[in-house]
Amino acid sequence: GENVEQHPSTLSVQEGDSAVIKCTYSDSASNYFPWYKQELGKRPQLIIDIRSNVGEKKDQRIAVTLNKTAKHFSLHITETQPEDSAVYFCAASRRGATNKLIFGTGTLLAVQP
Amino acid sequence: GAVVSQHPSRVICKSGTSVKIECRSLDFQATTMFWYRQFPKQSLMLMATSNEGSKATYEQGVEKDKFLINHASLTLSTLTVTSAHPEDSSFYICSASPQGVNNSPLHFGNGTRLTVT
Numbered sequence: 200g201e202n203v204e205q206h207p208s209t210l211s212v213q214e215g216d217s218a219v220i221k222c223t224y225s226d227s228a229s230n231y232f233p234w235y236k237q238e239l240g241k242r243p244q245l246i247i248d249i250r251s252n253v254g255e256k257k258d259q260r261i262a263v264t265l266n267k268t269a270k271h272f273s274l275h276i277t278e279t280q281p282e283d284s285a286v287y288f289c290a291a292s293r294r295g296a297t298n299k300l301i302f303g304t305g306t307l308l309a310v311q312p
Numbered sequence: 313g314a315v316v317s318q319h320p321s322r323v324i325c326k327s328g329t330s331v332k333i334e335c336r337s338l339d340f341q342a343t344t345m346f347w348y349r350q351f352p353k354q355s356l357m358l359m360a361t362s363n364e365g366s367k368a369t370y371e372q373g374v375e376k377d378k379f380l381i382n383h384a385s386l387t388l389s390t391l392t393v394t395s396a397h398p399e400d401s402s403f404y405i406c407s408a409s410p411q412g413v414n415n416s417p418l419h420f421g422n423g424t425r426l427t428v429t
Binding site for chain 1: 344346348354355356357358361372403405407409417418420421422423425
């Protein structure tokens, strides 16, 4: 089955700096890669996703890149703000097949004011 | 749109008792729903795939007789934790996406915090 690894487990940045979180996946048939933000005790919130037919997607301060050959994808947050502090999870799935979403191990992002 | 409602949000039960958690898609139909478990400071681990009108598909290592899943309609899936033990204390969360809607993301319920004493 799919296995998703995520690094780093914790990340501390100064407000205004950029943050990068990286994930690798094992199943070459995975074709959908969302990123979720989870605040303590709450449900994960989708912040951006990318499908295997594109290499990059951007939404304001957030961008995701995908390298299908290497089977890794990354989340980039620019101009970080204290409210960006949360746990971020990457995930992978085969949309149109099992649709199971397998999550990475999570990254605790702390943005220092 | 695409709201998933989960109930209860918190439950405390005694060891040996059973607890039922409901997951409802409020404004869409879902033939498939997914149940996750999250221990403190850990990731969301997929427990099982709930299939409307048929048996659930359990992930490796998840006891199907302990975690009973029923998906009797296109808008409701239930997870029953049977003979609960303190080690079952966790955050249980369901998710679903609209049936027949291409490229729709998964939507999560608010989760259920289970504490077994």
